[in-house]
Amino acid sequence: MICFVNEERCVGCGLCVRVCPLDVFRMVPRDGRRKPVACAVYPEDCMSCFICEEYCPANCLYVSPERSPLHAVWPFHEEIEKTKNGGNK
Amino acid sequence: MIWRGYRVSEWTCDVLMIGAGLAGLTAAWAAAREGARVLVACKGFAGADGVSPFAGGVVLYLLPEDDEDGFLQEHERLNEGLIHPEVLRRVIRQNTSLWQAWGRWGAPLEREIDGSPRRRWLRIGGRSHVPRLAVDSMKMMQFLRRLALRSGVRLLEQTCITRLLQDAGGTLVGAVGFQRQEGKLVIIRAPAVVMASGGCSWRGAHMGQHNVMGDGVAIAARLGAELASMEFCVSYVATCSLFDSHGQCVLAALGGKFRNSLGENILIRHGLPEPAPTHQLALAMVLELLEGRGPIQFDLRGISENERRDWEERFPLVARGLRRTGRDIFAEPVPWFPGFTGSIGGSGGIRWQRLGGETNVPGLFVAGDAAMRTPVTGAGSGITFLNLAWAGVSGLWAGLSAARWARGYLAAGPEWTREAIEEGLKETVGPLERRTGFSSRSLLRQLQQVVVDPCVNFLRTREGLQAALSRIREIRRETEMLRARDWHDLACCHEVRHAALVAEAMLASAVVREESRGWHRRLDFPNRGGPEWEVWTAARLRQDGADMDFEVQLWLPSSLGTEPPEGADDLLRE
Numbered sequence: 128m129i130c131f132v133n134e135e136r137c138v139g140c141g142l143c144v145r146v147c148p149l150d151v152f153r154m155v156p157r158d159g160r161r162k163p164v165a166c167a168v169y170p171e172d173c174m175s176c177f178i179c180e181e182y183c184p185a186n187c188l189y190v191s192p193e194r195s196p197l198h199a200v201w202p203f204h205e206e207i208e209k210t211k212n213g214g215n216k
Numbered sequence: 217m218i219w220r221g222y223r224v225s226e227w228t229c230d231v232l233m234i235g236a237g238l239a240g241l242t243a244a245w246a247a248a249r250e251g252a253r254v255l256v257a258c259k260g261f262a263g264a265d266g267v268s269p270f271a272g273g274v275v276l277y278l279l280p281e282d283d284e285d286g287f288l289q290e291h292e293r294l295n296e297g298l299i300h301p302e303v304l305r306r307v308i309r310q311n312t313s314l315w316q317a318w319g320r321w322g323a324p325l326e327r328e329i330d331g332s333p334r335r336r337w338l339r340i341g342g343r344s345h346v347p348r349l350a351v352d353s354m355k356m357m358q359f360l361r362r363l364a365l366r367s368g369v370r371l372l373e374q375t376c377i378t379r380l381l382q383d384a385g386g387t388l389v390g391a392v393g394f395q396r397q398e399g400k401l402v403i404i405r406a407p408a409v410v411m412a413s414g415g416c417s418w419r420g421a422h423m424g425q426h427n428v429m430g431d432g433v434a435i436a437a438r439l440g441a442e443l444a445s446m447e448f449c450v451s452y453v454a455t456c457s458l459f460d461s462h463g464q465c466v467l468a469a470l471g472g473k474f475r476n477s478l479g480e481n482i483l484i485r486h487g488l489p490e491p492a493p494t495h496q497l498a499l500a501m502v503l504e505l506l507e508g509r510g511p512i513q514f515d516l517r518g519i520s521e522n523e524r525r526d527w528e529e530r531f532p533l534v535a536r537g538l539r540r541t542g543r544d545i546f547a548e549p550v551p552w553f554p555g556f557t558g559s560i561g562g563s564g565g566i567r568w569q570r571l572g573g574e575t576n577v578p579g580l581f582v583a584g585d586a587a588m589r590t591p592v593t594g595a596g597s598g599i600t601f602l603n604l605a606w607a608g609v610s611g612l613w614a615g616l617s618a619a620r621w622a623r624g625y626l627a628a629g630p631e632w633t634r635e636a637i638e639e640g641l642k643e644t645v646g647p648l649e650r651r652t653g654f655s656s657r658s659l660l661r662q663l664q665q666v667v668v669d670p671c672v673n674f675l676r677t678r679e680g681l682q683a684a685l686s687r688i689r690e691i692r693r694e695t696e697m698l699r700a701r702d703w704h705d706l707a708c709c710h711e712v713r714h715a716a717l718v719a720e721a722m723l724a725s726a727v728v729r730e731e732s733r734g735w736h737r738r739l740d741f742p743n744r745g746g747p748e749w750e751v752w753t754a755a756r757l758r759q760d761g762a763d764m765d766f767e768v769q770l771w772l773p774s775s776l777g778t779e780p781p782e783g784a785d786d787l788l789r790e
């Protein structure tokens with residue numbers, strides 16, 4: 128999951144749902160909340176582009192820049208994965 | 217209206233714009249100013265759609281007093297040919313007047329004290345210094361959204377177009393698609409369509425590009441539009457291994473060095489200029505990795521504090537991501553690798569015949585990355601600052617000509633048949649109705665396996681390409697049996713379907729070009745060809761028995777119309 132919603136602070140404006148280029152969010156009802164709040168229902172599609180965070184008026188979205196592990200399409204993916212956390216080999 | 221239990225919303229307009237990046241919004245604005253009723257359909261949010269918000273503030277800006285001829289020569293050299301000088305000259309000049317006008321209307325540009333757009337100079341390709349504008353791309357896109365809305369453009373957002381509709385005579389009459397968040401089908405009547413839906417990233421690794429999946433290119437190809445220069449649709453831009461970043465070219469121009477595991481500067485090792493054109497850098501990176509001298513580190517320690525701050529302002533989103541990784545790429549070298557950007561950094565797309573974006577399908581116009589860009593950016597990505605310039609200018613021109621076409625056509629009255637709509641809607645909901653079928657995710661992986669691999673792409677051979685092509689055909693046939701879990705996934709299914717078709721056109725075109733230049737590298741034809749290869753490819757989908765197939769032909773630059781539509785400068789004069 129790459130994008131986190133702070134539900135406490137969400138004012139339910141729905142802007143993140145509208146702006147996300149990859150359609151990650153939906154508004155969902157929550158107990159004790161008058162209005163539905165944002166929820167990242169398709170987190171695996173998030174590309175960490177920060178657009179939702181830019182637009183959110185309540186500052187309650189946090190996008191983690193973490194790259195999802197590169198899969199085997201990348202011939203050097205293992206090498207790249209290794210270097211992600213330690214810097215030099 | 218209800219169709220087989222689905223809710224359908226119906227729309228009518230004179231010009232339908234597909235895509236809302238820089239090209240789409242510019243085209244929408246221009247068409248509306250020309251008197252057309254414009255509807256923009258885009259998958260995201262107009263103003264934050266496509267790759268434009270990530271085109272970090274680099275747009276070419278040449279003034280009349282600059283050395284245009286010198287620039288053209290250098291540009292031709294760095295991009296390894298296939299440029300059309302006359303077209304390029306017109307684009308460069310129109311681009312300057314376009315940004316001047318936007319500047320006057322309050323665009324978020326850096327300015328001089330007298331209010332004129334402020335220029336910066338960026339070193340590229342070893343010796344040339346290219347004047348560019350510094351733009352905050354995200355704010356710029358919001359500005360263009362406001363401009364479009366103010367001129368009366370209507371927006372249909374989070375909407376995926378799946379098919380264009382033609383009348384019996386082959387003229388375009390509209391489009392069908394769906395709104396993924398509302399679970400609703402859409403039918404749009406439009407005598408003119410501007411395809412500005414961007415290139416194809418095949419969801420490679422680079423910031424902000426996962427939503428461009430070749431939709432418009434594939435939809436147009438299915439309608440009979442030709443795709444040009446598709447062999448150049450494999451581009452790689454260096455990206456940080458820690459997270460998907462962009463803005464590499466500016467960092468390199470400021471003095472960043474790419475080093476291999478031996479600590480050697482890889483550009484010097486490969487005899488390349490510093491900073492190198494993107495395609496040359498990518499090739500050098502791949503060779504280093506293949507030969508076991510990876511990982512490649514990007515050493516930014518030579519960049520001054522001021523330059524760093526300036527870069528962070530220019531690329532705020534990358535800078536934010538960077539801070540969050542907890543690593544300081546300016547203080548310690550960090551691994552970077554050649555991230556795949558497909559046709560976004562490459563130059564293939566729908567073939568246009570004249571500068572108004574006219575295609576071989578009457579009523580279909582094209583702009584931005586969805587359009588072939590070879591006449592402007594050539595075979596490589598030598599100076600990438602032209603991509604945004606092309607997006608704006610091609611949008612302006614296509615918007616004008618589409619509006620005029622619609623006006624002429626409406627007099628004759630558009631005709632469309634019930635059957636065409638039925639067929640389009642059936643195709644649209646197909647994946648939703650299948651009980652069993654392939655998942656979009658697994659087919660995308662398989663597709664990437666064939667398309668993204670830099671080893672394969674930089675070491676193309678006839679046999680390798682043909683093997684890849686038959687694999688892609690299999691995958692493309694399988695994309696007709698995709699199953700969508702829900703409306704969100706329905707969009708993914710159509711994207712994978714489109715991206716597979718674009719991949720097929722790319723590989724079919726790559727087989728035909730028997731030489732190496734720019735992004736197209738053949739092991740079996742390692743050198744740049746002679747004058748006989750100063751031609752462009754055109755791939756056209758044709759029915760081949762029960763299946764389909766791309767037929768690729770070569771065509772000459774001389775057949776390209778070089779007159780832009782009239783009146784563009786009048787629009788910009790206000």
Ligand code: SF4
Nearest residue numbers: 147173174176177179
């Ligand atoms: S970071 Fe981008 S892709 Fe991810 S949820 Fe936010 S807007 Fe969507």
Ligand code: SF4
Nearest residue numbers: 137138140141143183
């Ligand atoms: S934009 Fe922010 S406040 Fe608005 S719904 Fe989304 S998370 Fe909540």
